[in-house]
Amino acid sequence: MAAIFQGVGAAAPLSSSPSNSFDSNKSVFSPPRSFSVVRSDGIVNLNPKGRSAQRLISNAVATKADSPAASSSSKPGHELLLFEALQEGLEEEMERDPRVCVMGEDVGHYGGSYKVTKGLAKRFGDLRVLDTPIAENSFTGMGIGAAMTGLRPVIEGMNMGFLLLAFNQISNNCGMLHYTSGGQFTIPVVIRGPGGVGRQLGAEHSQRLESYFQSIPGIQMVACSTPYNAKGLMKAAIRSENPVILFEHVLLYNLKERIPDEDYICNLEEAEMVRPGEHVTILTYSRMRYHVMQAAKTLVNKGYDPEVIDIRSLKPFDLHTIGNSVKKTHRVLIVEECMRTGGIGASLTAAITENFNDYLDAPIMCLSSQDVPTPYAGTLEEVTVVQPAQIVTAVEQLCQ
Amino acid sequence: MATAFSAPKFAAQPFTTISPTSQHKPLKIPTAASPFLGSTRKLLRLSSSSQLNLRRRSSGSVFAVSDVVKEKKPTPIPSLLITKEEGLELYEDMVLGRSFEDMCAQMYYRGKMFGFVHLYNGQEAVSTGFIKLLKQQDSVVSTYRDHVHALSKGVPARAVMSELFGKTTGCCRGQGGSMHMFSSEHNLIGGFAFIGEGIPVATGAAFTSKYKREVLKEADCDHVTLAFFGDGTCNNGQFFECLNMAALWKLPIVFVVENNLWAIGMSHLRATSDPQIYKKGPAFGMPGVHVDGMDVLKVREVAKEAIARARRGEGPTLVECETYRFRGHSLADPDELRDPTEKAHYAARDPITALKKYLIENNLSGEAELKAIDKKIDELLEDAVEFADESPLPPRSQLLENVFADPKGFGIGPDGRYRCEDPKFTQGTAHV
Numbered sequence: 084m085a086a087i088f089q090g091v092g093a094a095a096p097l098s099s100s101p102s103n104s105f106d107s108n109k110s111v112f113s114p115p116r117s118f119s120v121v122r123s124d125g126i127v128n129l130n131p132k133g134r135s136a137q138r139l140i141s142n143a144v145a146t147k148a149d150s151p152a153a154s155s156s157s158k159p160g161h162e163l164l165l166f167e168a169l170q171e172g173l174e175e176e177m178e179r180d181p182r183v184c185v186m187g188e189d190v191g192h193y194g195g196s197y198k199v200t201k202g203l204a205k206r207f208g209d210l211r212v213l214d215t216p217i218a219e220n221s222f223t224g225m226g227i228g229a230a231m232t233g234l235r236p237v238i239e240g241m242n243m244g245f246l247l248l249a250f251n252q253i254s255n256n257c258g259m260l261h262y263t264s265g266g267q268f269t270i271p272v273v274i275r276g277p278g279g280v281g282r283q284l285g286a287e288h289s290q291r292l293e294s295y296f297q298s299i300p301g302i303q304m305v306a307c308s309t310p311y312n313a314k315g316l317m318k319a320a321i322r323s324e325n326p327v328i329l330f331e332h333v334l335l336y337n338l339k340e341r342i343p344d345e346d347y348i349c350n351l352e353e354a355e356m357v358r359p360g361e362h363v364t365i366l367t368y369s370r371m372r373y374h375v376m377q378a379a380k381t382l383v384n385k386g387y388d389p390e391v392i393d394i395r396s397l398k399p400f401d402l403h404t405i406g407n408s409v410k411k412t413h414r415v416l417i418v419e420e421c422m423r424t425g426g427i428g429a430s431l432t433a434a435i436t437e438n439f440n441d442y443l444d445a446p447i448m449c450l451s452s453q454d455v456p457t458p459y460a461g462t463l464e465e466v467t468v469v470q471p472a473q474i475v476t477a478v479e480q481l482c483q
Numbered sequence: 484m485a486t487a488f489s490a491p492k493f494a495a496q497p498f499t500t501i502s503p504t505s506q507h508k509p510l511k512i513p514t515a516a517s518p519f520l521g522s523t524r525k526l527l528r529l530s531s532s533s534q535l536n537l538r539r540r541s542s543g544s545v546f547a548v549s550d551v552v553k554e555k556k557p558t559p560i561p562s563l564l565i566t567k568e569e570g571l572e573l574y575e576d577m578v579l580g581r582s583f584e585d586m587c588a589q590m591y592y593r594g595k596m597f598g599f600v601h602l603y604n605g606q607e608a609v610s611t612g613f614i615k616l617l618k619q620q621d622s623v624v625s626t627y628r629d630h631v632h633a634l635s636k637g638v639p640a641r642a643v644m645s646e647l648f649g650k651t652t653g654c655c656r657g658q659g660g661s662m663h664m665f666s667s668e669h670n671l672i673g674g675f676a677f678i679g680e681g682i683p684v685a686t687g688a689a690f691t692s693k694y695k696r697e698v699l700k701e702a703d704c705d706h707v708t709l710a711f712f713g714d715g716t717c718n719n720g721q722f723f724e725c726l727n728m729a730a731l732w733k734l735p736i737v738f739v740v741e742n743n744l745w746a747i748g749m750s751h752l753r754a755t756s757d758p759q760i761y762k763k764g765p766a767f768g769m770p771g772v773h774v775d776g777m778d779v780l781k782v783r784e785v786a787k788e789a790i791a792r793a794r795r796g797e798g799p800t801l802v803e804c805e806t807y808r809f810r811g812h813s814l815a816d817p818d819e820l821r822d823p824t825e826k827a828h829y830a831a832r833d834p835i836t837a838l839k840k841y842l843i844e845n846n847l848s849g850e851a852e853l854k855a856i857d858k859k860i861d862e863l864l865e866d867a868v869e870f871a872d873e874s875p876l877p878p879r880s881q882l883l884e885n886v887f888a889d890p891k892g893f894g895i896g897p898d899g900r901y902r903c904e905d906p907k908f909t910q911g912t913a914h915v
Binding site: 182184208210215216218220221225227229230231232233234252255256263264266267268269270271300323324351353396398399400402403404406 | 622624653654655656657658659660663665666667672673674675676677680682683684685686687688689690691692693694695697698699720721724725727728731732884885886887888889891892893894895896897898899901902
């Protein structure tokens with residue numbers, strides 16, 4: 084269960100799997116090799132430097148427009164994988180503020196099941212990077228109690244799904260205590276962990292808890308999707324006085340990107356413009372961003388100009404960025420990995436309809452995962468989540 | 484002092500005696516080695532008879548402290564357990580607790596407060612016995628039966644009463660209510676409605692104390708946390724998980740079980756496979772102590788040791804206080820299931836009456852002085868009620884103020900501004 088997953092899109096790292104929808108080798112840049120490393124800024128690196136093969140995602144057309152630091156910084160920046168970006172963010176914050184501590188299962192000596200806390204226990208000690216027993220509800224509550232009394236814990240759920248066991252503490256204490264205490268106690272915790280549908284991990288390890296937590300008043304939820312925003316959101320979440328739940332995705336940990344050397348944070352409440360466009364607004368987050376960008380390539384070839392926004396902030400929604408986009412394109416497609424019923428997409432549809440109904444030329448379309456427990460079988464699992472082909476069809480339908 | 488607990492007709496198993504097994508014989512007291520029972524050893528030495536076997540035990544042993552004290556022969560004790568000042572402080576605190584709860588009941592039936600109100604009558608010895616030993620920086624975590632814990636910890640009666648009336652001058656601005664008393668000034672960290680959910684929070688507060696000492700290098704940080712909860716909670720997972728973690732990391736916490744034998748209408752004996760809760764401490768590597776919770780002096784002696792142990796960094800203790808609530812579970816509970824004989828038995832062991840008797844018999848105080856304290860408390864409560872009555876109700880604008888510590892958490896509205904900057908937000912009418 085704690086196995087480090089294989090690269091994005093690769094079931095078997097070294098052999099090519101051309102049928103995989105993630106395979107960026109189908110793109111214009113694809114080299115003849117069986118594997119290559121394609122960075123998110125579109126540059127192909129034929130020498131992966133000894134890392135095991137990772138199928139990475141290229142931005143289909145435009146480079147990211149929202150990372151001025153990355154493009155305008157005079158320093159070259161450094162390259163790393165998403166889990167390393169998370170680790171870097173965490174380490175920098177722990178250096179900066181001695182009250183920041185980590186607690187969770189296997190975060191210390193083991194370095195974290197996805198290596199996000201690797202090396203931290205050696206550096207900061209066993210009390211600051213605390214290996215807890217398997218008692219999610221209680222150690223989450225312990226983190227909340229520690230936050231109320233002056234510390235700034237980062238609580239890791241080994242898999243987000245395990246946080247279902249901590250629901251009592253997250254809903255009652257994390258979300259509510261600032262309010263019920265009349266503002267006397269703050270709870271600056273960060274609750275983070277990998278979630279989402281992976282590669283045949285089975286139903287219970289493939290859960291999307293963002294929909295379960297979204298009603299809890301008093302918490303913020305963000306989802307990271309690139310090394311840049313992973314580090315930025317991690318740092319912003321730690322510095323925030325509010326309790327923040329940071330959703331990571333099991334399949335995105337090995338994404339590689341060049342990020343700035345200097346200190347930066349990403350705003351917790353803002354969405355990220357991934358690709359500006361004119362015809363349709365596609366709202367997405369986490370892993371589905373990459374399926375959307377994959378579909379975007381096909382759409383561009385077919386003559387469409389989609390605007391892709393990674394909403395990043397799942398609660399609250401950045402209605403400014405989203406609204407401006409809706410006002411421009413008048414068509415909205417939401418692509419998410421949450422389940423259909425009561426998911427983030429459902430809330431987003433309601434929010435957009437309430438606020439921007441007059442600007443819509445067509446009903447909002449929402450593509451979500453099927454309302455089924457994620458099956459183990461690969462073929463079934465593939466059709467549980469939204470695939471790029473469905474996104475293409477949906478846009479074509481929307482733009483008729 | 485309070486009468487010894489004799490085997491009652493209603494309990495299937497008497498509490499204070501441990502069924503003798505080959506490993507656990509009752510009343511085995513360690514010799515000089517164990518620091519835990521220091522004070523009770525002093526009591527033992529004063530006893531003229533020693534029917535007690537003294538044998539060295541590890542710190543993980545289980546003791547029935549009340550048995551130890553019970554075994555003393557009634558020869559005059561040269562030194563008392565408390566001074567006059569301490570005695571009066573304890574008396575005043577217990578009378579405050581009792582009178583406050585009685586006033587709550589009155590106010591509830593007059594329609595000044597609503598919802599679920601859980602009164603503490605009868606259990607005052609536990610709150611007073613423990614909390615009066617704490618410093619201001621020590622923390623207390625309680626349950627929904629938290630009014631008296633708040634008062635003992637130093638939260639003014641005015642603030643608690645206002646909170647119950649739902650007024651904006653309440654300790655939680657009227658937003659918490661009876662079951663959610665908090666005070667950052669007095670380090671009262673709740674007030675929790677679900678049983679068991681406060682125990683991890685208490686464990687966290689203890690963790691912070693240890694963290695401050697060891698990571699932040701505040702060498703003199705020896706803050707202790709007390710977690711109060713009931714017998715019903717002792718069957719809950721969070722209880723066991725926290726016993727484990729606290730013992731594992733030697734956190735400075737004392738787990739205080741207020742065993743009043745009833746969880747609403749569920750008798751402790753019907754709900755628990757092994758009703759002797761203190762025995763569960765050693766299973767996790769901490770001492771488990773049982774004490775007569777109707778006797779504030781006995782509670783205080785045990786509390787002293789447990790708190791000192793935590794301060795020294797030796798880790799947690801599980802203290803089971805045998806106590807009783809004279810009223811129902813809450814003001815909505817008709818309290819029909821409990822045997823009147825049981826109620827009468829415990830009413831005869833009223834902790835306030837017992838302390839009063841002790842103070843008078845040992846010439847620490849007199850009727851007049853104690854009556855003066857009673858009067859003082861009555862006046863204090865009149866004032867508290869008046870204050871609460873006259874306090875304003877929370878305005879609409881207060882609705883959204885404390886949802887987030889950083890109100891940017893409400894997000895960015897369609898106009899590009901943070902919602903918290905919207906003027907309607909401060910009026911409480913903004914759409915968020």
